[in-house]
Amino acid sequence: MxxxxxxxxxxxxxxxxxxxxxxxxxxxxxxxxxSRHLAALGIQQQHGQITAFEDVCAAxxxxxxxxxxxxxxxxxxxxxxxxxxxxxxxxxxxxxCELVGVPRLLLTSCANVVIGQADLENADxxxxxxxxWGSAYAHTKALAEQRVLAANSTNLAxxxxxxxxxWGAGESRLLPGLLDLARRGKxxxxxxxxxxxxxCHIDNAAHAHALALGKLEPGATIAGKAYFISQGxxxxxxxxxxxxxxxxxxxxxxxxxxxxxARAMAAAARPDGDGTPPMLTTYLLDLFSHASWFNLxxxxxxxxxxxxxxxxxxxxxLFTALTRVRxxxxxx
Numbered sequence: 001m002x003x004x005x006x007x008x009x010x011x012x013x014x015x016x017x018x019x020x021x022x023x024x025x026x027x028x029x030x031x032x033x034x035s036r037h038l039a040a041l042g043i044q045q046q047h048g049q050i051t052a053f054e055d056v057c058a059a060x061x062x063x064x065x066x067x068x069x070x071x072x073x074x075x076x077x078x079x080x081x082x083x084x085x086x087x088x089x090x091x092x093x094x095x096x097c098e099l100v101g102v103p104r105l106l107l108t109s110c111a112n113v114v115i116g117q118a119d120l121e122n123a124d125x126x127x128x129x130x131x132x133w134g135s136a137y138a139h140t141k142a143l144a145e146q147r148v149l150a151a152n153s154t155n156l157a158x159x160x161x162x163x164x165x166x167w168g169a170g171e172s173r174l175l176p177g178l179l180d181l182a183r184r185g186k187x188x189x190x191x192x193x194x195x196x197x198x199x200c201h202i203d204n205a206a207h208a209h210a211l212a213l214g215k216l217e218p219g220a221t222i223a224g225k226a227y228f229i230s231q232g233x234x235x236x237x238x239x240x241x242x243x244x245x246x247x248x249x250x251x252x253x254x255x256x257x258x259x260x261x262a263r264a265m266a267a268a269a270r271p272d273g274d275g276t277p278p279m280l281t282t283y284l285l286d287l288f289s290h291a292s293w294f295n296l297x298x299x300x301x302x303x304x305x306x307x308x309x310x311x312x313x314x315x316x317x318l319f320t321a322l323t324r325v326r327x328x329x330x331x332x
Contacts, residue, residue: 005017006066050070051085065106066102085140105157156218159216160226178248238253
């Protein structure tokens with residue numbers, strides 16, 4: 001199958017590209033600048049913007065499916081930036097499907113779309129959207145998936161995947177800041193220590209995308225539906241974060257801070273001088289203060305999904321990758 005992939009140079013997009021190639025698909029990526037990594041995978045690259053309708057139509061011409069994995073998750077981005085990257089780009093994909101006749105659209109969303117201020121434990125796809133989203137990111141992703149699910153028809157099969165809290169080697173949103181705080185001795189936990197989450201390893205998220213494409217046809221069981229994707233191994237928030245610390249070569253952290261102090265620090269957080277987002281934001285504070293783990297029955301039944309990589313295996317691979325980086329950094 002000829003597939004147009006957006007976000008192919010990102011953390012998840014690169015993994016999806018590799019998974020699609022592994023399943024025998026031909027992949028075309030719409031990119032702002034050429035990537036040597038994608039070239040090495042044998043992926044055709046076409047220059048363009050995901051919010052430019054003409055660019056998307058040109059890239060989608062001749063494709064049998066679009067996998068829309070691009071988007072913006074920067075907690076400090078403006079609402080306009082988030083809307084453009086997450087909603088307007090999705091509208092471009094839907095328009096291109098209609099104009100050039102692409103019969104399948106698979107959207108990468110996130111579990112955050114259903115996360116509000118309440119704990120979610122063993123929640124399934126019947127979980128409604130919250131009355132109020134905790135971030136503009138979650139809100140715009142929810143708007144995007146609503147548009148995609150509503151567009152499902154006899155001519156266009158649509159599906160939405162909701163991987164939760166992606167992690168693995170190369171993740172740049174949480175892990176670098178976490179390890180930097182540990183390195184400087186400034187890391188403290190906050191919130192309720194026993195609440196559980198179920199983050200998704202990057203390889204499992206990519207695998208789910210390849211599985212979904214294999215099932216997606218007009219009138220298929222998965223058409224017009226959304227699915228949660230994760231490890232299927234709920235663990236406490238602190239157990240997960242301490243596992244990341246161990247993978248980075250640090251001992252588990254035991255020290256804690258008052259939740260009010262954490263919230264004040266998050267509210268005052270600003271990017272570093274080089275533009276690097278702060279480690280602690282109100283978005284991450286809310287995310288790691290509530291239980292959020294999901295029932296995978298629907299994904300297992302309809303997609304044939306089962307995690308390729310257990311959490312223990314994923315942490316072992318992460319430890320190996322981070323150890324290699326440390327050794328290269330210390331080399332003369």
